[in-house]
Amino acid sequence: MDNVIVTPHSAYVSEEALKELKTRAAQNVVLALNAEEPRDVVNPEVFALRGCGRDPSRRSGGGSPGFPDSGGDAGGASAGGTGGSHPGDAPAAGSNGSDDASGACFTSSADTDAGTGGVRWVDLARRHSLDLEEYIPGKPVEQVKRELGLERIIKLASNETTVGPSPLALEAAEEALSQVNLYPEGDSFELRLGLAGYLGVEPGMIVVGNGGDNVITMIGHAFLNEGDEVVLADPTFPVYESVAKLLGATVVKVPLKDYVHDLDAMKRSITPRTKIVVVCNPNNPTGTIVTKSQMDAFLTGLPDNVIVVLDEAYWDYVDDPEYPVSIDYIKAGHKVIAVRTFSKIAGLAGLRIGYAVAPKAAADLLWRVAEPFPVNRLAQAAARAALRDESHRNTVLELNRRGKAYLYGEFRRLGLEYVPTHTNFVFVNLKRDSLAVHRELLKRGIIVRPGVTWKCPEWIRVTIGTPEETRAFVEALEEVL
Numbered sequence: 001m002d003n004v005i006v007t008p009h010s011a012y013v014s015e016e017a018l019k020e021l022k023t024r025a026a027q028n029v030v031l032a033l034n035a036e037e038p039r040d041v042v043n044p045e046v047f048a049l050r051g052c053g054r055d056p057s058r059r060s061g062g063g064s065p066g067f068p069d070s071g072g073d074a075g076g077a078s079a080g081g082t083g084g085s086h087p088g089d090a091p092a093a094g095s096n097g098s099d100d101a102s103g104a105c106f107t108s109s110a111d112t113d114a115g116t117g118g119v120r121w122v123d124l125a126r127r128h129s130l131d132l133e134e135y136i137p138g139k140p141v142e143q144v145k146r147e148l149g150l151e152r153i154i155k156l157a158s159n160e161t162t163v164g165p166s167p168l169a170l171e172a173a174e175e176a177l178s179q180v181n182l183y184p185e186g187d188s189f190e191l192r193l194g195l196a197g198y199l200g201v202e203p204g205m206i207v208v209g210n211g212g213d214n215v216i217t218m219i220g221h222a223f224l225n226e227g228d229e230v231v232l233a234d235p236t237f238p239v240y241e242s243v244a245k246l247l248g249a250t251v252v253k254v255p256l257k258d259y260v261h262d263l264d265a266m267k268r269s270i271t272p273r274t275k276i277v278v279v280c281n282p283n284n285p286t287g288t289i290v291t292k293s294q295m296d297a298f299l300t301g302l303p304d305n306v307i308v309v310l311d312e313a314y315w316d317y318v319d320d321p322e323y324p325v326s327i328d329y330i331k332a333g334h335k336v337i338a339v340r341t342f343s344k345i346a347g348l349a350g351l352r353i354g355y356a357v358a359p360k361a362a363a364d365l366l367w368r369v370a371e372p373f374p375v376n377r378l379a380q381a382a383a384r385a386a387l388r389d390e391s392h393r394n395t396v397l398e399l400n401r402r403g404k405a406y407l408y409g410e411f412r413r414l415g416l417e418y419v420p421t422h423t424n425f426v427f428v429n430l431k432r433d434s435l436a437v438h439r440e441l442l443k444r445g446i447i448v449r450p451g452v453t454w455k456c457p458e459w460i461r462v463t464i465g466t467p468e469e470t471r472a473f474v475e476a477l478e479e480v481l
């Protein structure tokens with residue numbers, strides 16, 4: 001290949017192009033590798049990527065931000081996309097096709113040719129999949145090490161538990177290793193028994209999946225038909241939009257009010273076609289919650305054909321007495337499904353395990369669309385052990401409380417606006433291009449999440465790390481600012 005592509009995801013160069021790159025100053029190379037717009041694309045036609053590149057010949061106009069006071073106009077769509085993109089097209093500006101990308105994302109134009117039969121792969125794709133943009137998580141530590149040649153990396157981009165996994169979970173996973181030649185229990189029966197006792201519900205009300213996002217996908221497959229409407233807050237976790245669009249549903253976005261779900265406006269947005277309303281509580285990326293009184297009012301008089309999905313991935317971190325208990329609504333007969341995960345406080349993100357709590361009739365429907373063995377044997381064993389590891393849980397919560405207080409104080413000292421959080425992350429307004437700050441922090445070995453994912457171009461989301469990690473982040477941020 002004679003061309004070079006430098007994308008936000010990765011860089012692959014020919015010999016000729018490599019010589020050219022080597023003539024640059026190191027700083028310019030780093031900027032090229034991490035810029036929002038790709039550089040050094042000799043021929044735009046080779047920019048036929050798997051839905052995550054940008055054609056430099058395209059320039060998208062800015063759109064109105066989906067977040068109050070987000071610091072001005074933001075370009076483009078959120079991670080779920082607004083349609084029209086397909087392999088070979090550039091995603092909308094401001095989408096997850098920005099810095100936080102991973103994997104090999106380049107090809108030549110020949111790779112997308114129709115072949116001998118004249119039919120292109122894109123012609124065979126599921127129609128609604130062409131409206132999606134790839135969900136790109138926080139940049140992996142391994143990738144940053146490779147790209148920048150750094151040894152010490154602090155990742156504060158994906159809200160993982162920085163103190164590590166539950167020791168009891170590690171021990172249980174190790175014991176289960178000798179049985180990985182056997183398929184796991186498809187219905188995670190033992191784990192569901194443990195969760196039932198922990199939560200005070202019946203085992204038949206619990207559905208276990210390969211992470212919370214897999215459970216969200218199961219909910220979509222079980223209940224969404226083409227033409228149904230899904231009401232979401234904006235901004236919020238982008239996977240809801242992706243799942244809805246893939247299944248042919250229409251997404252209705254309702255802006256946050258004072259950084260919180262506007263449940264009154266969401267309720268007014270319900271139509272006869274509405275099938276699901278998703279409330280991320282606490283919300284990602286703002287870390288805010290809706291209170292019990294707000295949720296009570298929202299559920300009162302809600303049409304009986306509308307399902308309320310409460311994504312409670314961060315519920316373990318909430319200590320506000322006004323936080324609503326989803327299980328109480330389920331037991332009271334409301335059409336509510338709660339989604340939770342072991343990725344956060346238990347530190348099992350790498351094992352991928354989450355679950356839903358729902359009325360038994362709804363849980364039965366979710367199992368109908370589950371994969372035969374959705375959760376591996378190690379994850380099930382680790383999750384069962386994590387349920388009884390109160391020591392680890394208390395350690396994580398205490399460190400999080402201290403880290404939160406420290407970051408609040410430092411943000412005030414630096415004159416930065418932030419949203420008080422009920423989670424293990426903080427959303428903070430830098431009042432400048434967060435991608436530029438993100439790149440500078442990367443060069444110092446610190447990974448945060450720039451706000452372009454949520455059309456908030458001047459904000460970043462930073463995970464509350466260990467004391468050492470948060471101090472290093474603040475020092476680097478102050479230096480960059």
